[in-house]
Amino acid sequence: MVVVLAIVAAVPLANFIATGASRTLFLSRSNDADWFATMAESPLQTGDIANLRELAVRYQELYNTPVFVVDVDSRVVATSRSGVDVTEPDIEVALASTLAGRLPAEPPALWPWRTGEMIVARPVVNNGRVLGAAVLRVPTENARDQVQRSLLLLLGGLLISIGAIVVGIVRPITRWVLRPLKDLDNATHQITRGALDTRVSTDGRAPELRRLGDSFNSMALSLHQARQREREFVADASHQLRTPLTSARIHIEGLSRLSPTARFALSDIDRLGRIVQRLSRLAGSDRPGADADGNEEPLDLAQAVKERLVGWKAVYAADDLELIIGEMVPGGVAPELEVDDILDVLLDNAAKYGAPPVEVSVTRDGTEVVLAVRDHGLGLGSRDLKKVGERFWRSAHHREMPGTGLGLAIVRSEAARVGGRVVARPPIGGGLVIEVRVPLIDDYDA
Incomplete structure (x- = not known):
């Protein structure tokens, strides 16, 4: 949606840039064409065109823009260079309108992919009568290059704007949406470290995430209860076995003086006692921080x-x-x-x-x-x-x-x-x- 809105806003801006460049170039060269039309009024009446031809050559040398003057019958009477073909479609259209006493329409927008020259024509008029026309063949390469640079800057600004919008709006929204999953991931790591009482909040979440959170909490509770039952079983078993083992050892110790077999039984009783002691210690070591005392010396x-x-x-x-x-x-x-x-x-x-x-x-x-x-x-x-x-x-x-x-x-x-x-x-x-x-x-x- 953000991209679509940015493109919708960029299209008219791009058209404004290309049209503005075309209009600026057209108006600047129209003033030159008006000047040539004024200078051609007298030569077209007297037939003395030598000075007019010299002006056209100097203008092309100075501005790199070919110029020519035609009479009312579209015959070339003065030009800055030879080989002018008045039947070229663009020139023919411009002359038809100019010699009829009308100003040609403004040329189309200067898009970078367009080629060709801009034709600027102005009528030569004396007392309301059209005597001919002054025509400039204006190169457009520099103007099109400028339009291309402006469009690239516009595109860069568009991309930066989209990136800023993504960072400023989309990223916080994404983080907000994924926060429940991050909380679930953190809770999972806590459980793997032994904190089995860790739970995740399910308030204000989407139904799917709420069900996932409830399932996770149920699993964590079952795991916690299972570990607690395991500890209680080991602790109870150790406690319950310790007394009868001690009593059995006392009785067998008395018999061991009389029977070698009783000494083997005494050894087994001692072994069982060590097993019970290890089970008790193993159950207690599962509790984080068990028997820890930070005040003792190393x-x-x-x-x-x-x-x-x-x-x-x-x-x-x-x-x-x-x-x-x-x-x-x-x-x-x-x-x-x-x-x-x-x-x-x-x-x-x-x-x-x-x-x-x-x-x-x-x-x-x-x-x-x-x-x-x-x-x-x-x-x-x-x-x-x-x-x-x-x-x-x-x-x-x-x-x-x-x-x-x-x-x-x-x-x-x-x-x-x-x-x-x-x-x-x-x-x-x-x-x-x-x-x-x-x-x-x-x-x-x-």
Whole structure:
């Protein structure tokens, strides 16, 4: 609609430019033709045309415009150049009107695509009697070039105007129309970050967008309720299992002094207790900001790892496994990071699924502190590396071995709780490296 209105307004403006240029050129040359008609009055009566011919030649040299004078019978009596053909259609029409005592009509508009000369004729009159006519053959190239430049400027102004209208009117309208979709996109990103209570407004929207918003809110509510039920189930199961497991352990611990079989049962009870503890921690780590306390001092990750390794060195030594303590670079991390649980999972996995020697190190990498545990076992394939940390996932090579598939999921949740991440990669020389990368606290003073 805007384009149509702009074109409707531009057409008469373009016609005005072309017609105005034609009229200006015609009027300026009409004055010259009147002067020649006056100068030709006496020569046409006396027959002395030498001076008139000289005036025509000088005029063409000065203005680059051919001129000629004819008598009442359309015979050329003086010209600035030879070869004038009075039978040319434009000249013939102009002479027929002029010699009849009438002024020719104004020429048509000078459009850039038109060619040819403009014929300007004026009658030579004495006492009301037409003696002949003075005719100018006016070139129009320069005038048409000027019209073309003016039309290009008009077109440029038209395009700028349309662009301004689009920016000033259409763009805000488009943004207003698409705002509900932008709100929906922002809400989707919030949910992917864990804010399951995010909702979109459906007030004042089009019916289709209102239905879309209602459907999105229903989906978000169902997802929120499902996650809440999952947390409640895990928390309730952990709580309900903890008491009978403790009671069973007390009874079996008494029997273990009498029966070797009871000692195996005690080991299984302890394993079940660790599973319950991990489930409880995994449910709590889903809550954003759980256990966070911004008032505590940063934790030196290297120091915490070294303290935990004291006990693990004895465990590894009892199983004839080599545990190497590598580089330990001090670095402050969030105090709520459960270093003991993370290291227990990584070292237990390395002992069960990898091969010695197992190396533990703490380093810095830019703005991150990196806890790395490396073993020299078979490692994992590229597909399995992408699944490390998924709940209840276990590699096909390790499914026959004892485990729940929750260990690395807990590690990943613990790292994410303080803004960190878990990276699994194959090191040079084979094996597997699990890196827990957490943000470095800049103001930590080692």
